[in-house]
Amino acid sequence: MKKFTLITLTTLLINICSTATFAQSQVDSLNHIPLVKNEIADDYFGVQFALASNHVSKTMRGIQWSFGTNKADEGFNGWQFALGGNINGGDTKGFQLGLGYNRADDSIIGSQFGAGFNSTSHLKGLQAAVGANIADKAHGVQVGLYNQAEELSGVQIGVVNTVLKERSHGLQAAAVNVSTSEVLDGIQLGVVNTAKDVEGLQAGFLNKSDKMDGLSIGFINVADSLDGLSIAPFSFIKDGIADFELSYSDNFQYNFSFRSGKEYFYFIWTGGVQNTDDFNRYGLGGGIGTQWNMAHKGLVKGSFELTHMFVKDDRQIDWGDGQNYLSQGRLNIIVNLAKPISLVAGPTLNYSYQSGNWVDKDAPSFTKIDPMYEYRQEYELSDKVTEHKLWLGFHAGIRIHLY
Known part of the structure; x- marks a missing residue:
């Protein structure tokens, strides 16, 4: 009886494996759903699922879902989900969601959501993180505890916002807003606002700028020069x-x-x-x-x-x-x-x-x-x-x- 049962189970297992192999060969270009890792060395479209990692070394179009890491080295057009992080080495068009880390080395045209950290070279869309958002060029919206952009054309909303270089256009709203760009053409709303040259509005408890061309509203306003209006109980303006x-x-x-x-x-x-x-x-x-x-x-x-x-x-x-x-x-x-x-x-x-x-x-x-x-x-x-x-x-x- 035991021998018969063993033979029966062995035969059943062989049939299941054969059936799975045949089915996998039919949808191999569309779906890869192992429990450890998915990795394809060429163009791919479809759905991938892995508890550990998904990886495509070239363009991917579709959905990757992983409890560990999603990665597409060259281009991405679709969705990526990961509890650990999303990494993309090229242009990204679509949506990334990672509880730990999102990164796109070239550009994001779409959305990045992360509980920890979002990073991209060029953002066109939305970055949202509980932790930090970093973009070389941000054309869209950054929402997080810390937002950083080399160049901004859009909106930053967080606890600390920074714009580092070039001329920037848009809105910074945070407890602390810092702009070291040559010119900030827009609005700073916060407790502390600092900028080099401002063409627009600063509103906060402390507003500081090298040159202010517009309206500054606060309790303490500090500027080297002002061509506009300073509304504050204390305004320290060198040419005032x-x-x-x-x-x-x-x-x-x-x-x-x-x-x-x-x-x-x-x-x-x-x-x-x-x-x-x-x-x-x-x-x-x-x-x-x-x-x-x-x-x-x-x-x-x-x-x-x-x-x-x-x-x-x-x-x-x-x-x-x-x-x-x-x-x-x-x-x-x-x-x-x-x-x-x-x-x-x-x-x-x-x-x-x-x-x-x-x-x-x-x-x-x-x-x-x-x-x-x-x-x-x-x-x-x-x-x-x-x-x-x-x-x-x-x-x-x-x-x-x-x-």
Whole structure:
């Protein structure tokens, strides 16, 4: 019985192998599905599956699927799947998906998806990776934690984006955007943006460029030269202004301010102190301004500024106790005495708004100048009092120019 069973099984195995050999010979040009490796030394089209590796040394058209590696040394047109990686030594048109690594030495016209790393010489399409995307020339979209392109014409979206050479066109959006290309013609959106020459928009917490031709929006903007607009509380532009000022006015005895930006548009940080024997008043705020040349090749200039200050005095418990504001419009004449020093003076239009249950308490006025307009309102259901005042004043001081 055992002998009969052994003979039967042997015969069955021979028949299965013969049948498989015949079937394989019929579809050999289309499908190769071993459990270890597929490798063909000539042009191939069809489907390959291997737990370890697929390899075609010449052009392949079809699908490769491997838990290890897919590789086509010269050209690829189809799909590649691999848990380990996809490698292609020539032009690729289609789709690569690898949880570990995708690479195409020549170009990708299509898509690369990888959990770890994507690399190609020339990208036309989409690169997406949890880890990194690298392309010599990127014409399309790169999405990943780290994106790098020698030349960009498209979009980079990630945590860190870099463009290294040539003129680049497109959008960089990341926590950190770096462009060392000669010119970036497009948009940088991020926390930190750096570039050589920018023609377009930078928007972030810190924006830095050698030359900015366009719009820069942030908290700190740094540039060697600007032909456009810088909107930031602090703008350090070498061909712009950065001035400290100490001054006296009718409303605050001691005023200090800092201006930065371009002459035609700059931001102001300002503060003031009014101090007497029995009363103290403090103000902090900011504003915008513009200045222009008037005479003697810029030695005499004019300026117009708008500022708004939050005020606290001894009647208030803290800065949030009620409302106490001072808004000003200033028209100044600036006379340069020496390269770093100028005198500044001019009239001011002042508007004071106070609202709280402390307004009617005795306190010295902002100014000894009689107001042009004054309005006071008391609320019957509470102790709250609101007071409006408008008056003409003056402002005079000295400015120190950092450059």
